[in-house]
Amino acid sequence: MDLRALALLIILSGPVQADPLRLATWDPGLSRDGPGLLLRDIDRADPQVLAAARVIAAARPDAILLTSFDWDLDGRALSAFAGLLAEMGHPLPHRHASQPNRGVQTGLDLDGDGRPGQPRDAQGYGAFTGQSGMALLSRLPIAGVTDHSAILWRDLPGNRMPDSPHGDAQRLSSTAHWDIRLTTPAGPLHLLAFAATPPAFEARNPARNHDEAAFWLAHLPDAPFAVIGNLNLDPQDGDGDPAALSALLTVTQDPAPRGAWQPPQTGPNAGHTGDPALDTAEYDRPPGNLRLDYILPARGLTVADAGVIWPAPGDPLADAVALASHRKLVWIDLSLR
Template structure:
């Protein structure tokens, strides 16, 4: 799982950047992926068409960066790819942000300056069962029982059309050595840029509740084809995404992420025990705010654990980590600029998170 920060306010900008000569930042990001060499990889904040599919950007990144050695790392190939549709930049015909006009990015189903900005994609070295993919892009926020929609903030007309998922919530079956592994992927809105109504914090909370609803096979869920429920009982799954939630620090509401991490169907050791993904390099970050969480578990340069790979309790986890090299590690240059500083512009403000699972 890697929030790769390949997103721009202009539509197709990432595609055009990939069409030019080698991009130093993209090369470093690709080298990090090659070094970790995950079999299944979710990339957050990778711009692609909002209606789904690839405009050529993902194919070019795979062909010209991942499939060619970067900074001495071995090439990697992902023959199976999924680019889901996204709510980001999908304009709503109602004023959502209260500024008196309907415009992007504030009046979209999910914050975005164009349809598909900040979208996520899935890469796999194993076949994706495309016919079995389910998504909850169109599920309305008001249809979640006990939802936290802010009272009096959105107009009655807006409440009737406002979707819960800021990007999408997807369930992607992957055929893995005779078994099926279900990837539950999402990227909830960050719980910031709020007023007193706390609309983003509330939405992040309920987007995380939707993840549990999918795991629960909740009867209140309906997917984009109208089918009820979520994941069938007994299925092996992995929750992946930049969940924009830290159960200790940050501005979000802590209850939903805590309930997810402590859910009995989630591998407890990975979620909150001795096998939580960790790094050596995170301890050198000096966040501008005081943090009380474990620096070894941080996945963001603000000193937060935001990015997760959460296998089901039924899966055998043999290892995990966060790609955040120590100061003496020669790979540290992959996350720093030419002056050795950890800055978002050098690559991404997030770090890659990985979990190894043994499949019999």
């Protein structure tokens, strides 16, 4: 067959289909008690760091949002961790990790305890700037990032912010809100990434947790997208208000990723009403295991598969999953055209 005939055959057969794109999100427990300690642990091959890298390499995502990864100004820890993944045979050369709100002090007594400068007085809870920040690692190029993390909570339409004398300083994002544009063979894909505060520990947190999810309802791109990250909200067995999640599900779809194994539903889990196969966080105290981590692609996108990496005891990956984090990696495969 000559080249002209081959070209005609390709045109007549329609567009070439890209392989499914695997997206993942995970809190891998890659946060430490002080600045620089995560890089130290990566450099000295700490077993917990190695376990986290092994889980990611086994999941083989094309892009993964890490929702607990200490930020540093030069990105040295993220570069070192990406190098570790490459050594394990899963290179993710493109990355983003701008400064999060975690640990960024306001100079104010935000929690009203009379002691400014404490972790709860930062824009997002943290003992130092960047503690438990976010990071994206990707096989695909990153075309750009819109960072919404500096938006004030009071400026969100319909916000639930409690009355506060610090409304002109308090940001909405406890960690960050990023619109990350990936370049895929089928065109751009927007990852609407965030990690919300838990709806607990402080009186303002239930409202903030709700509004951090509700933020995306007013910032949806006119392009394929997926909401991704740590919503810190179980709609059935947690303490938060699932109204914002329900609203997001009017414009997205829930692939309902499921784990291969679940612990016995006894003890703290005995009173649960949600499907335990959907849980992504393991707790040995009330309220027990919860579904907190999500990937919600826009309606109209095709989900080929989805899962939670929660292997049964005795599985070759079980020890690494248990050592790395009490949270479990969530993934979905998108079939893009």
